[in-house]
Amino acid sequence: MSDIYPFRGVRYNQTIKSELAKVVCPPYDIIPSHMQSELYERSEHNFIRLEHARSLPQDTASESKYTRSASTLAQWLAQGILTVDEAPAVYLHDHYFPYQGNEYRRRGIIALVRLEEWERRVIRPHEGTLANPKSDRLTLLRALQADTSSILALFEDPDQRIASVLGAKEKDEPLIHFNTDNGEKHVLRAITEAEMLAQIQRNLARQPLYIADGHHRYESALAYRQERREKLGQTSGDEGFDFVMMTLVDFADPGLVILPPHRLVRGLPANKLDDVWSGLTSFFQIQELPFSSADVWSKVNTFLTGEAGQGNIALIGPSGKNLLLLKPRDFTSLKKFMPGSRSEQYQKLTVSILDHVILEKLLGLKLEREAETLAYSYDQFDAADRVLSGEYQMAFLISPIRADVIKRIADVGDRMPRKSTYFYPKVPSGLVFYRMADW
Template identity: 35%
Template sequence: MASIYPFRAWRYNPSAVRLQDVVTQPYDKISPAMQEAYYQRSPYNLVRIILGLPELFDAEHGENVYTRACRDFKAWREQSILVQEKDPSIFAYAQRFRVPGTDEIKERRGFIALGKLHEYADQVVFRHEQTLSKPKSDRLNLLKATHAHFGQIFMLYSDPAGSVEKILYENAGPADAEATDEYDVLHRIWRVSDPAAIRLLTSTMADKKLIIADGHHRYETALNYSKEHAPPALARTEHNANDLPQPAYPEAAVMMSFVNMDSDGLVILPTHRVVHSLPSFEPAVFARAAEQFFAVEKLSEAPAASYIDTLRQQAGTVFVAVTRNGALLLRSKPEAAEAVLASLPENQRRLDLSHLHTIILDKLLGLDAEKVREQTNLRYLRDAVEAVDQAQRGEADITFLTNPVTMEQLREVAFAGSVMPQKSTDFFPKLLSGLTIYALE
């Protein structure tokens, strides 16, 4: 099933830079303000490679963000800002954090390694969300320019006994490197280069199936790139001189972080939907139309946190809708919803977001799947406060607060070969980019 490999990672040189100054959130989670802050933090911050800023005279000089990424990556290696591990290794990776909105402290444990790229039809790697074409084009341009992977695909595997974590963490000493990010998450990694431990880990993972938690666009980009660069079968080998597994060819694998989906450290946050720029929208008209499919209850004005608490206390499919006129609690009417959702697989009909996208966005607001895919009238926000504020300030027509997808729902949908709407899950915390780098050449 799952094939994983150690690799000779490129890593930031601790004698040249402070790790905390150069690593970043994943590229698609970097806001313009964060991008600017990363630029100011260090001339070697990874943002300059994975999400560089265009410059004034780019066209005249034949430059762009991708050519600069290639130039910087080459220069940083030559200057020993980045140095390569001597031995093929796997990296234990732990993240200690406070669950947003609570005082609960958790630790999510996993490991970084290369993972073999598979077509979804092979039923080794499973997706759970739809993808968009624009992000894949951008990531492909960066991959072609740099021939390297700078962040990890977030993969889930099932291991109720925790056998993988025992191999990695049972005798772990002080961390090899650590950094605290802007969300006050402590990230720590340990290098594992002992061939016996690596062989035990790869054999333990060999029967696992994988679900992409985060990184669908980068995974599909890497898969397409791999197929373009596949050599003849006779030129491929999956073992090196130390009898450690390795990819059949460099592009056949991508850097991944593997996390046990049965562990307590997994946290999925909701991603709220903010609808804006509709040709005509009247809160009262929407409320009346929604009554066909939902029991509609007017809520007293309250902070966003109170609305989230209200959601958590409800059973069944429920949303809070916020407009400039106030907030509504929408409880789905199962019989009315059933007819609209009849064409969806049963496991998707049980998802709150299927009700939201199919009934509310499409049927009530006229945002069909194509408009949702193009994000013409839709924004996705983790921050409930900002989502509510945008509706109350009139910067959006209506905001829908949702409960998170559960791990059980994600597992069921993914292993059935189905997909959820875009931005269905928000795993917290994110994996830092730049902890390890996989260069293809």
């Protein structure tokens, strides 16, 4: 099924390699404007100039952030700031990071994957997408003809065949090894041995891949491939634009940390808040939990993640004095608020109940047009602070979605609501990337 290939990666040169912590950046979709400015100032060679360049007031179609990124890429290649590896490789990326007092390692394989239409079920999505991010990434693809950030995808390795291949590379000298200011460490090695590559390819060819993070990038790559095929006419099917760069991670990897995107709401009139309470009591059993309780967060986490926690939601606000634990009275009564085409698995997701029953039905929000009203936080304490400080009126806390649930949703051909999962931490941009001309 999945068609995996090595590639000649583009990387920073040996001189800049010593300061990689200053030049890598997050992927475009988690870079707010203030961070964009900080990354520009961090280094004149920061990868932000390719991944998510600044827009300027005087920008036009012929002179824009995309054309500036293309000029920067050409300049850095000409100056040797960026170099192309001589031998095609699959890259082994070990990403070490702290989270909630524990240390983790997420092991990924950076490789090219043949693009496949969704209908073929070779590459399987799990979340919905929006038009604007796809337009941005498609325009960047046209300008650079390169994948600046990799899509995160998941695979299965029950017999540890792929793991054994990767483990054999651990003693090799890394291409890249550096620490970041936030306590993360990155180690990158190249797998160029023919037999190792063949083993990885054989084992991944037996199964589909599941997109964890990067749905917009994948759909942009599909659109770009279609554009190029229409322009060129007959093609071989093995052109540079027929592939996309992915970081592939085992479903069972201990470092696969998935955070829940809690929902925060503000800007609602007082009468709407009054209506919410009567609506909630109709569909949920409600237990009040004082914030002053010494073990309040322990009780919240047990409520959300316990065996009986399906559909459970914790509400902070609007009074701020108590935390409300919401448990669905009857899943059947909630189905009428779900999109009719959705699977049973989708309808029972906590995030589906939150989005469709509470946010859309009871609060009257249009989720795709609520940038000012609706926000997301991936930390329950941060969400609580933002309500208690008065920045937001309410926060709805949910439990993280397990990897096996993601697989089940994707296997039935469904997609979760947008912002259902957050894979932590994001794969950084600038370690290595794919330029189609080097295929």
